[in-house]
Amino acid sequence: MRTVACLFAIALFAASFALSLQEAREAYFGANGTVVFRTLRAQGAYSLVVVNGNESAVFDSAAGALVKDRQMLIGILREDEYARAGFLETKLNASRFWSLYMLQKEKVEKTCEQYTGIGSVGCVGTESCLKACIRVPLCAPLSQAAGFLEGVQRWAGERGGVDALVDEFNAGIAEAFESAGALQGKIVLLQKIREQAAKVENNPIFLNYMDEQCKTQKCFAFCPKPNYSQKEALALEEGIELAKDALYGEAERVQRANSLFLNAFEIEKGAKASGGPMQEGVGACMPFLALVAVLELALAKK
Incomplete structure (x- = not known):
């Protein structure tokens, strides 16, 4: 038994x-x-x-x-x-950020280049910006408006700063997720991207009467408002912060x-x-x- x-x-x-x-x-x-x-x-x-x-x-x-x-x-x-930190998802989003940035900004940039004429002539100084503008019937009437050409010249010069920062962020992004220190460096770059993007977007050639800035300056609403991925950069910054903490832990x-x-x-x-x-x-x-x-x-x- x-x-x-x-x-x-x-x-x-x-x-x-x-x-x-x-x-x-x-x-x-x-x-x-x-x-x-x-x-x-x-x-x-x-x-x-x-x-x-x-x-x-x-x-x-x-x-x-x-x-x-x-x-x-x-x-x-x-x-x-x-x-819980969304580590893999954040890593994937970080690897896609460069492509997303380029996709979101290119269409509006090309449109504004056509409107201002700088797409074919270039704009590296007041004279060249004026020459580009007067070649385009849409732009020529504003070529003598106070602040307009200055805005075009500003945009032509400042937008490359965002591109350079995004390129720097994208370099070695996959390897950065192996080191908390490297991720901190990427967080700093995202902060700089947001600051530079805000500077570029705050331009009278994009702003209209509904924008707060236009209460104290003349705005032209000449080109469509660009998107230099400020929101996406902020979301990615927050995600990488969590990923960095996970590595540190x-x-x-x-x-x-x-x-x-x-x-x-x-x-x-x-x-x-x-x-x-x-x-x-x-x-x-x-x-x-x-x-x-x-x-x-x-x-x-x-």
Whole structure:
């Protein structure tokens, strides 16, 4: 009869040992304290066990047990933090920023180059800007308006500054996500991009009477308003800040993993002492399990 019971225990061992979250709560912690399982955003079915507000262990629902591998814990915590920081999504957005910037600004720039004539003649000084403008019927009437040619000349000179900063940001962007210091450098560049873009867009040849600046200066609303990706640069800046923090957090992750690693053994020790699940049934069958192992080894040698 005992043999049959042990065979039954062996057959059901894997399934019965894979505890659900509720069973794990009861088995490892009983009714003591407040136990919360927080889902971790890592591949697998891992939960951070928080007891009375303190991180205590990581539970693997697939295995039905606490994680007791230090390196695995570090990897789980890293994957969770990267996912919460949107690390991969931000990296992808950063790699696409150059293309997005070019796409958004080119159409309006080409239109304004046609309207002002600088697309074919160029504009590197007052004389050349005037020569370009008077060649275009739409621009010629404004060529003598106070502030107009100055605005055209400003735009022609300042817009290249944004291009240069975006090119610098794009250089080595993929590798930058391997270093928190490199990401900080990209954040600084995004700030400069936004500042320069705002400067370029704040030009009377783009502004109209509804803009606040036009209350104190003459505006022409001559060219369509350009888009030098200020909003996208700000969103990317915020995303990279989170990604940088995730990279910086490696030392803290190692400390957390070490603590969770040690706690797991203490928790299991306490659960066994209080008669945790499967202890009596499996313990009673241990001699039988040992005999089975010896027989299997003997058969394998034959």
